[in-house]
Amino acid sequence: MTPGRSCPPHYGYSPRVFARTPDLTADAVYVIGGLYGNAFALDAIERMAAQERVPPRLIFNGDFHWFDAGSAAYAEIQTRVVGTAQHVALRGNVETERV
16 A cells, blocks of 8 residues: 555544534535645635635545645645635545655
8 A cells, every 4th residue: 555545544533532522613614525736626616615605614624635746736735725724624644644
């Protein structure tokens, strides 16, 4: 197996970690999974979110990097996803293997 191509069992969570108060509350959310460095898809998501009556909270469910292997593309996605307090960015296996 190569890094970023598998999800080993130790990536899993015990159900006990979810038995707590929520980290955030929102009236509307977009859960974005598998962005994989696609800045064009992120543009479309941001345009859709801007048209909502209630501005949604964007939650990136991991794997927002992959095809953005070049440093400029990586930095753009990192800034737009992680670099703003408006979004929530969870680490996926791609981000876990990159650190």
